[in-house]
Structure formats: structure tokens, C-alpha cells
Amino acid sequence: MLLPGLYAWGATVAWPAFSQRAASLPARAGAGAALLGLILGLGLARPHPTLGRAVGVLGFLGCSAIAWGALGSGLRGSGLDPVRAALGALAWGLFALGWGGFPERRQALEELELAGPAHLTPRARLPVGMRVGFVALVTCALALPLLAWRVERPGVALLAHAVALAGSVSLLTVGTRILIARPGSEQSRAPRLWLTLCLLWLALGTLLWLL
Amino acid sequence: MVASSANRPDWLSRWLLVGAAGALLFGVWRLASAPELPALYWLVAAALSLKAGSDRERALASR
Numbered sequence: 001m002l003l004p005g006l007y008a009w010g011a012t013v014a015w016p017a018f019s020q021r022a023a024s025l026p027a028r029a030g031a032g033a034a035l036l037g038l039i040l041g042l043g044l045a046r047p048h049p050t051l052g053r054a055v056g057v058l059g060f061l062g063c064s065a066i067a068w069g070a071l072g073s074g075l076r077g078s079g080l081d082p083v084r085a086a087l088g089a090l091a092w093g094l095f096a097l098g099w100g101g102f103p104e105r106r107q108a109l110e111e112l113e114l115a116g117p118a119h120l121t122p123r124a125r126l127p128v129g130m131r132v133g134f135v136a137l138v139t140c141a142l143a144l145p146l147l148a149w150r151v152e153r154p155g156v157a158l159l160a161h162a163v164a165l166a167g168s169v170s171l172l173t174v175g176t177r178i179l180i181a182r183p184g185s186e187q188s189r190a191p192r193l194w195l196t197l198c199l200l201w202l203a204l205g206t207l208l209w210l211l
Numbered sequence: 212m213v214a215s216s217a218n219r220p221d222w223l224s225r226w227l228l229v230g231a232a233g234a235l236l237f238g239v240w241r242l243a244s245a246p247e248l249p250a251l252y253w254l255v256a257a258a259l260s261l262k263a264g265s266d267r268e269r270a271l272a273s274r
Contacts, residue, residue, distance in 0.1 A: 133225075137232070144239055148239055151242045152243070156242055160242045163254060167235040167239070174231075174268070178264055179225070179228075181224070181268050181271065182220065197259055205256070
């Protein structure tokens with residue numbers, strides 16, 4: 001997470017904020033705070049996963065968004081190399097992948113040694129469908145930040161990048177859980193509030209489209 | 212080992228995930244052209260679908 005995060009920060013936040021003399025103080029402060037959030041989030045992620053994730057993802061992204069917002073038209077300057085910007089988008093995607101699922105706290109080494117290699121063999125292999133699902137999920141998560149670079153209008157472009165990054169992280173987090181989950185048989189009692197809202201929203205869209 | 216019925220994946224959660232991914236991709240892609248309202252519609256649909264899938268998975272996994 002650190003390497004792609006640093007690259008994304010350097011290529012898309014620090015470069016426009018620190019390479020232009022006209023960049024305002026809030027833009028530079030936002031860029032500095034974003035770096036601080038990235039490092040602090042990674043440091044906190046092991047002992048306090050929830051807080052670390054909040055600082056590492058929301059803090060880093062929020063401060064980067066502040067820097068971008070404060071830069072304003074400076075983001076469209078000729079100093080921004082398209083190749084560097086595209087690589088920065090790729091780095092944002094990898095950063096999102098890194099935060100997708102933080103590993104659980106490791107088991108004690110002694111416990112693993114006691115278990116012995118014979119007891120550590122997997123009970124089952126992942127089905128092919130699940131592997132295909134994971135590949136599709138990762139592809140979607142990588143494609144979102146790249147798609148956001150199609151948006152060129154100021155303001156909307158920033159929204160597209162923020163939505164793409166948040167969407168990548170959410171897709172990976174929720175998608176991994178859904179693909180791995182083995183729920184019980186009492187499926188009829190699952191909550192239906194958001195499902196109903198989603199169906200109503202789609203019905204409203206269909207109705208407006210027909211009219 | 213024979214898989215029991217309790218081990219079956221929840222297909223509704225998976226379809227909600229597929230719908231959310233599709234709506235997100237289309238929404239971000241559609242943001243490139245004006246007006247933005249259709250794109251925002253699909254982004255909201257993606258958020259609702261993802262939330263519905265997430266809640267359903269959480270509720271079923273806790274049983």
C-alpha cells in the first residue's frame with residue numbers, strides 16, 4: 001500500500017502542488033497532510049485496523065481532494081504529463097487494492113508449529129467460478145480509476161476520480177466478503193430495506209426513461 | 212465430503228455485486244459527457260446495490 005500510495009501521491013498530488021509557484025498554501029498543506037495520513041494510516045493499521053483504515057483511506061483521499069480543489073485551474077496546466085497522470089491513476093488503483101482487505105492479526109508462531117504441516121493442508125480448493133469472480137472484481141477495481149481519466153471537465157473530473165477511488169475500495173471490500181461468504185440456509189430473513197430502495201430506484205429510473 | 216445446503220452461496224448478493232460493479236463502471240464512464248444526471252443516477256444505483264449486497268451478506272453470515 002505504501003509504494004503505490006507514495007507513487008500516486010507524488011504523481012498526482014505532490015507534483016502539481018509543489019512544482020508550480022502559483023500553487024496556494026492550502027494546496028501544499030493538503031498535499032503534506034495527505035502524505036501524513038498515508039503514513040499514519042499504515043502505522044495504525046496493524047494495532048487499530050478500523051482507525052488505520054479510516055486515516056489511511058479517508059484521510060489520505062480527503063487531504064488529496066483538498067489539495068486538488070485548492071489547485072483549481074493549476075491541475076489543467078501543461079506541466080502535468082499525461083503518461084505520469086495515467087501511471088498515477090494506476091497507482092491509485094493499486095493503492096485501493098492494497099486497502100481492499102487488510103490481513104488479520106497473525107496467529108502465534110508456536111500455535112502454527114504445534115499444528116504440524118499435516119494439519120495445515122487446505123480442506124477445499126477455491127472453485128473456478130470464485131477465482132473468475134475475483135479476477136473480474138480486481139479488473140473492475142482497476143478499470144474505475146482509469147475510466148475516470150476520460151472526464152476532462154473541471155469539477156466533474158475531480159468528482160469522477162473521487163467516485164472511482166471510493167468505488168474501487170468499496171467493490172473490493174464488499175465483493176471479497178460476498179464471494180467468500182457461505183451463508184446459512186435461513187435466507188428468507190435477510191434485511192430487505194436497501195434491496196427494496198434499490199428496486200424502487202431502478203423502477204423510478206425506468207418510469208422516467210419511459211416518459 | 213458432500214456439501215450441505217447451508218454451504219450454498221447466496222446468489223442474490225452476488226447479483227447485487229455484479230449490478231453494482233456494472234452501474235459504477237457505466238456511471239464513471241458516463242460522467243465524461245454532459246449532462247451528468249444519468250451518470251449520477253447510475254452511481255446512486257450502484258451505491259444502493261452495494262449496500263444491499265453488503266447488508267445481506269453480513270446478516271446471513273452472522274447466522
